[in-house]
Amino acid sequence: MYVVLAGCFHLSEANAERLLVSQSGHMGYRSVQEAVDALPPRGGDILVAPGIYREKVKVAKLGVHIRGGGEKPQDTVVVYGDGAIKVGGTVHSATMEASGDDFRLDNVTIQNDYSLNPANPPSQAVALSVTGDKDVITRVRLLGAQDTLFASKAPNGRTTRQYFSDCYIEGHVDYIFGNAKAYFQRCELHGIANQAVVYTAQSKDAPDEESAYVFDHCTLTADRAAHGIALGRPWRSYATVIFLSTRMNAPVIAEGWSEWDRAKTNRLKTAYYAEYQSTGIGANPKGREPYSHQLTDQEAKQWSLKAFFADDTNWLPNPPSR
Numbered sequence: 001m002y003v004v005l006a007g008c009f010h011l012s013e014a015n016a017e018r019l020l021v022s023q024s025g026h027m028g029y030r031s032v033q034e035a036v037d038a039l040p041p042r043g044g045d046i047l048v049a050p051g052i053y054r055e056k057v058k059v060a061k062l063g064v065h066i067r068g069g070g071e072k073p074q075d076t077v078v079v080y081g082d083g084a085i086k087v088g089g090t091v092h093s094a095t096m097e098a099s100g101d102d103f104r105l106d107n108v109t110i111q112n113d114y115s116l117n118p119a120n121p122p123s124q125a126v127a128l129s130v131t132g133d134k135d136v137i138t139r140v141r142l143l144g145a146q147d148t149l150f151a152s153k154a155p156n157g158r159t160t161r162q163y164f165s166d167c168y169i170e171g172h173v174d175y176i177f178g179n180a181k182a183y184f185q186r187c188e189l190h191g192i193a194n195q196a197v198v199y200t201a202q203s204k205d206a207p208d209e210e211s212a213y214v215f216d217h218c219t220l221t222a223d224r225a226a227h228g229i230a231l232g233r234p235w236r237s238y239a240t241v242i243f244l245s246t247r248m249n250a251p252v253i254a255e256g257w258s259e260w261d262r263a264k265t266n267r268l269k270t271a272y273y274a275e276y277q278s279t280g281i282g283a284n285p286k287g288r289e290p291y292s293h294q295l296t297d298q299e300a301k302q303w304s305l306k307a308f309f310a311d312d313t314n315w316l317p318n319p320p321s322r
Contacts, residue, residue, distance in 0.1 A: 017044025020254055023051040032057045032078060036064060043100070048108065050075040056082065059098040068108035070088060073141045073168075079111040083123035090147055094129035099154065102315070103135040115145035126150050130180070133160045134315040142169045145192065151213070152178025152203070163316055172226070174201035174229040177235060179211040187218045191250060193225035198258065200232035202239040202271075212240035212272075214303050220282060222250035229282070230258040231275075234267035242274045242295075242303050248282030255289040266293040268292075 020027035027049060029035040035046045036059055041084045043063025050070040057078060068076030080095040090235070095112045102259040104297075105128075124147040130137065131154050142149050148171035153160050162182040169176060169187060172194035178201065191197035199220065204211040209268050210310035222229055229252050232241045257273045258264060274293035275285070277300075285294045295303075306313055313319040 010320055014087070015224070017042075017237070018045050019036060019044065020049070021046060021053075022049035031055050032066065036061070039064060043102070043251075047150065052077045052079060054079055056080045056094070057096045059096070060100050062100045063102045064098070064100055065104035065105040066108065067104075067105075067112050069276055070165040072109065073107050073109050073139055076107065077109040077111060079109075079113055081112065081114045081117060081120075081125070083114040083120055083125045084147075085121060085123035090124040090126060091129050091150060091205065093124060093147075094126040094150065096127070097129040098135065099129075099131045101132045101134055103130065103132045105137045105140055107139045107153065109141040109143065111141075111143040112145075112148070113143075122146070128187065128252040131160060131178075132162075133158070133162070135162045136315070136317060137162070137164045138166055138317065140164075140165065140167045142171075144171045144175065145194075146171065146173045146175060147177055148175040150178050151176065151180040151182045153180060153211070161312075161315075165317070172197045173237070174198050174233070176213065177201035179203040179205065179209070181210050181308070182213050184215045184218055185214070185305070189215075189218060189220050189284050191220075191222035191226040192227055193223040194227070196228040196230075197226045197250075198230045198233050199221060200241050201235040202232060203235040204240045205236040207238055209238065212242065212308075213309055214242045215245045215246055216303075216305065217246070218243070220246045220252065220280070222249045226250070229253060231256050232273065233258045233260050234265075234271040237267045237270045239267065239273070240308075241272075242276070243278060244276045244295075244300055244303060246275070246278050246280075248278050248280040250280075250282050252282030252284070254284050255285035256284065256287075257292055259291045274299075274303075276303075
């Protein structure tokens with residue numbers, strides 16, 4: 001077992017600490033949190049053997065790299081069931097909370113199963129909270145309901161750059177939210193059964209703030225019982241979300257985007273919501289909200305991966321050439 005797992009884990013040369021986690025503890029540690037706590041301040045690599053780990057994980061150290069040792073993300077699951085209403089705040093509900101820079105997460109499932117308990121009152125319940133800079137999330141499944149992924153700036157307001165690729169992210173209301181500078185490539189966003197599904201609630205708060213969500217060659221899907229599906233609504237006045245070459249295989253509302261609170265806010269006119277060459281049943285460029293944008297080829301290039309991170313892409317797994 002050890003040989004198979006070690007063979008599939010490409011360890012970082014920069015990180016000297018390489019710890020192993022298994023449910024039996026025979027491989028070093030019984031929980032992910034125990035392994036994180038055992039790392040030095042400079043961080044290190046953690047390989048998690050297949051299994052279901054019911055725990056909350058907090059990662060504040062720099063350079064912590066966590067990878068599941070199974071063949072697919074479903075093999076290694078970290079799950080917990082806290083809701084914001086019970087723990088005094090949305091972020092505190094997170095199953096995994098990563099605030100350190102240079103955080104890496106690969107080939108695992110992170111789940112918040114709060115909503116699966118019918119005895120629980122409705123509440124935000126975060127699966128993954130990411131607030132570090134130069135963080136990379138690859139081949140990860142994020143499962144939740146309301147507020148599944150918090151991709152945001154550091155608590156002190158520092159700009160954070162984040163990259164997500166080949167991930168599956170599911171939820172319903174505002175389930176990808178925050179104000180990070182985050183780029184998503186080849187991810188599937190799946191709306192689960194609910195009377196309303198809103199894929200994003202971006203919260204850029206000022207015109208000059210470095211904050212946006214870009215979805216590049218992603219796919220939108222939804223359960224048949226998902227209704228009122230919107231691409232996003234502006235949590236703050238200058239919310240910025242761009243969908244590039246997206247397959248919209250979910251029945252998105254004709255106008256695409258919705259107001260935060262139609263009775264109290266008027267943020268759509270200041271938000272920047274844009275699409276480029278959307279396809280599928282949810283694509284409807286002529287019916288979109290009047291303040292939103294359909295990008296030209298030249299405009300879309302300004303939101304490429306390399307341009308988005310201003311040519312500072314050496315921290316990415318595969319730095320783009322253009």
